Amino acid sequence: MRTWRVCEDCGLEWLADDTPDGCPGCGGATTAKSAAAPTAEELYRARSADVASLMAWLEMEVEEHGRFARKEGYGFGHAGDLRHLRTKLIEALAFMAQQDEKDIKDALAESAHSPDEAEGETTD
Numbered sequence: 001m002r003t004w005r006v007c008e009d010c011g012l013e014w015l016a017d018d019t020p021d022g023c024p025g026c027g028g029a030t031t032a033k034s035a036a037a038p039t040a041e042e043l044y045r046a047r048s049a050d051v052a053s054l055m056a057w058l059e060m061e062v063e064e065h066g067r068f069a070r071k072e073g074y075g076f077g078h079a080g081d082l083r084h085l086r087t088k089l090i091e092a093l094a095f096m097a098q099q100d101e102k103d104i105k106d107a108l109a110e111s112a113h114s115p116d117e118a119e120g121e122t123t124d
Contacts, residue, residue, distance in 0.1 A: 005030040 006013050009028030023030055038046075062085070069078040090108075094101045 004033050006033060 004013055005023075007023035007026060007028045007030050010023060010026045012023055012025045022028070062082075065078070065081060069075070072078075090101050090104050093099075093104055097104070
């Protein structure tokens with residue numbers, strides 16, 4: 001059995017070997033728990049399920065954002081929200097696909113989904 005610490009504030013879990021009692025993420029209070037260390041496959045499956053849930057949640061939030069923007073009237077703030085999200089998604093895709101962000105931006109520009117992409121702007 002190994003001892004794990006769990007942050008009571010943010011939920012972060014980590015192996016307690018040679019770490020302070022405070023959470024390394026937020027500094028919050030922690031509790032110790034003993035458990036068999038999860039296998040790499042168990043961690044992968046759990047994190048894969050989390051990613052799928054987060055992607056579905058994100059899709060719902062983007063739809064809600066669109067409904068709100070239509071109701072309130074489209075503003076540059078709404079477009080800026082999506083530009084920020086686009087930047088973060090490009091970063092995530094570049095990481096997972098092991099590609100340069102520029103390659104992904106170039107591929108988006110080729111599809112010309114937005115006026116700035118159609119005009120060749122590929123930088124943020």
